Amino acid sequence: MQKENNRKTKQNQIILAVAFLAILSIMGVLHFILPGQDVSLEEGRLLHHFPSLSYKDAVNGKQAENIEDWYSDQFPFRDSLIKMGKQIQRIVYPNLNAGGLELVAISHDLVPDEVTPDAEVDANRPTDNVQPDSSKDTPDSEEPGSTGTISPEDDSDDTQPTGSAPEVTCSTSESDPDIPDVPQGEVEQVSKVGVIIMDDRAMENYYGNEDRLKAYAERLNEMSKGWASELNFYSMVIPTAIELYAPEKYHSGYSSQQACIEIIQSDLVSQIKSVKVLEKLLAHRDEYIYFRTDHHWTGLGAYYGYVAFCEAAGWAPVPLASMEHYTIEGTFLGALYRTTKHPALADNPDTTEGWRPIVQDYTATAWDKGDMKSSYKIKLNNTKSKGANSYLNYSGGDRALLKIETSNQSGRKIIVVKDSFGNALVPYLVNHYDEIYVVDPRYNINSMEVLAQENKITDLLVENYMFGTSNKSWLKGFDAIR
Numbered sequence: 001m002q003k004e005n006n007r008k009t010k011q012n013q014i015i016l017a018v019a020f021l022a023i024l025s026i027m028g029v030l031h032f033i034l035p036g037q038d039v040s041l042e043e044g045r046l047l048h049h050f051p052s053l054s055y056k057d058a059v060n061g062k063q064a065e066n067i068e069d070w071y072s073d074q075f076p077f078r079d080s081l082i083k084m085g086k087q088i089q090r091i092v093y094p095n096l097n098a099g100g101l102e103l104v105a106i107s108h109d110l111v112p113d114e115v116t117p118d119a120e121v122d123a124n125r126p127t128d129n130v131q132p133d134s135s136k137d138t139p140d141s142e143e144p145g146s147t148g149t150i151s152p153e154d155d156s157d158d159t160q161p162t163g164s165a166p167e168v169t170c171s172t173s174e175s176d177p178d179i180p181d182v183p184q185g186e187v188e189q190v191s192k193v194g195v196i197i198m199d200d201r202a203m204e205n206y207y208g209n210e211d212r213l214k215a216y217a218e219r220l221n222e223m224s225k226g227w228a229s230e231l232n233f234y235s236m237v238i239p240t241a242i243e244l245y246a247p248e249k250y251h252s253g254y255s256s257q258q259a260c261i262e263i264i265q266s267d268l269v270s271q272i273k274s275v276k277v278l279e280k281l282l283a284h285r286d287e288y289i290y291f292r293t294d295h296h297w298t299g300l301g302a303y304y305g306y307v308a309f310c311e312a313a314g315w316a317p318v319p320l321a322s323m324e325h326y327t328i329e330g331t332f333l334g335a336l337y338r339t340t341k342h343p344a345l346a347d348n349p350d351t352t353e354g355w356r357p358i359v360q361d362y363t364a365t366a367w368d369k370g371d372m373k374s375s376y377k378i379k380l381n382n383t384k385s386k387g388a389n390s391y392l393n394y395s396g397g398d399r400a401l402l403k404i405e406t407s408n409q410s411g412r413k414i415i416v417v418k419d420s421f422g423n424a425l426v427p428y429l430v431n432h433y434d435e436i437y438v439v440d441p442r443y444n445i446n447s448m449e450v451l452a453q454e455n456k457i458t459d460l461l462v463e464n465y466m467f468g469t470s471n472k473s474w475l476k477g478f479d480a481i482r
Contacts, residue, residue, distance in 0.1 A: 049074070050074075051063065051067060195340055198245065199344065200292055200344045200347070201241070202293060202340060202342065203250075204467065205250070206240055206251070206257055206466055208257070210263055212470040213263045213264050213470075214264075214267050216469040220233075223462075224272055225269075227449035228460050231460045232273075232458060234273050234274075234275055234313060235268060235461075236305065236463040237464055237465070237466065238466070239257040239281065239465070240295060240465060241295070242257075243257040243258065244285045261278055264469065274312070275312045276311070276312070280308040287300060288300055288351075289301030289304060291334050291350045291391075292348060293333050293348070293349060293350050294332065294334020294336055294350065295335055295336055296420065297421060298353065298424075299354035302394070302425045303355065309461070318357070320355055323355035323356055325354075326355075328386055330350060331349055331386055331387045331390065332351070332352050332388065333387075352390040352391070354381050357428060359406050359407060359408060362405060362407065362430055364379070364395070365377055365403045365404075366402050367400045367402075369443065370400045378395070378396050378402070381393060381427055382396075391423070391424070394426065394427055395427060396423065397423070398419075398423070398440045398442065400439075400440065402438035403437055404438070405434075406430055406435070408432060408433060410432060412434060413434050413435040413437070414435075414437070414460065414461060415437045415448060415452060417441065417448070417461070417478070418439070419468040419474060421463065421464075421465045426438055433459070441480070442474055445477075445480065448481050
């Protein structure tokens with residue numbers, strides 16, 4: 001009897017070993033047979049492909065690391081396995097928190113603006129320009145905690161000023177509407193440094209740090225005393241949706257973005273004009289100005305940011321009715337959906353819309369890398385960007401430099417130093433400036449002073465959303481080129 005049991009045990013062990021080896025072999029074969037994937041929509045990032053082999057990489061160990069990255073990123077059925085794992089986790093660890101609070105932390109960047117296969121963004125864009133993201137280059141989210149104290153459409157004519165920016169002269173023929181009440185709804189929280197979900201809307205939970213806010217303002221002040229001293233200098237800080245749509249307790253105290261923006265504005269020198277974006281957005285809170293499944297503002301939200309900029313810069317904003325409107329129907333599930341996989345978001349994808357500038361005679365040239373060796377033409381407001389890539393329609397993704405040359409004769413040229421929120425803002429500026437230079441410090445390694453001098457720049461706009469004011473990757477790049 002004992003011999004029979006031992007024999008069966010040995011047979012079972014052999015069967016398990018053979019099955020394991022068979023599965024391993026099949027997966028290995030599939031790894032080479034199945035076509036490689038360019039992007040993981042579940043993670044919102046580009047995936048590694050099989051690396052080029054070199055003796056140098058083999059000696060320093062980089063080659064083994066690159067092959068490991070490729071093997072991990074191209075594992076068969078990878079996205080499906082990740083999605084299944086999240087669903088199992090949701091079943092095994094159900095929401096048992098009091099008041100229906102659900103905790104799902106965010107520990108990575110929410111701005112995967114270059115996750116798209118290039119053909120879906122712009123057919124003219126060369127595929128060899130896009131590289132996989134590196135974890136060491138991933139922008140860091142603002143960490144909680146603070147050592148300081150935080151206090152709690154225009155129908156005017158669209159003539160354009162010439163020369164240096166005058167004092168603010170543009171006015172609206174009708175005043176902004178009264179600020180609508182904050183919408184009320186059932187709230188689920190997704191950790192202190194995470195996401196709050198209210199009905200079918202997800203919002204980043206903001207927590208400010210006074211020292212970092214003041215340090216951000218000081219960076220701009222130093223620029224204004226140096227090479228930017230002769231420029232029309234503007235600062236735009238964009239709030240996140242939670243400041244407009246969540247109940248008061250979620251944007252008070254250290255979480256009050258209004259108070260945090262005031263800290264930055266109060267520390268800026270008088271030469272730098274603050275763009276009053278929050279006030280403009282609050283007046284249009286009941287409109288579709290932020291995506292529900294993504295952290296970005298919509299094309300309409302960016303328009304109101306543009307109107308606020310015009311009020312600071314002395315331009316008469318072009319009314320929405322004067323621009324060509326387009327819609328990319330509801331297929332967009334953004335970064336906050338990818339992070340949480342919340343069913344309330346999955347059932348309510350966003351619709352993307354935009355307005356094309358009235359100035360159609362322009363050329364836009366993009367450089368992905370700071371070495372500026374390779375460029376390509378792009379099309380603004382490109383409706384080929386759909387689905388998970390819908391936000392890329394405005395001016396593509398983040399890159400080292402985007403240069404836009406227009407048929408305007410205003411005598412003004414601008415550098416826009418920005419994060420991903422600026423991508424939706426840029427097309428509106430085509431209505432006014434002769435040339436626009438869009439710089440993302442996370443990718444550009446070249447001096448902005450040289451860029452300004454060589455191109456006779458008159459205006460400078462530094463734009464960031466609230467988390468960007470303390471984003472380590474953005475600030476490191478900004479310090480290197482300012």
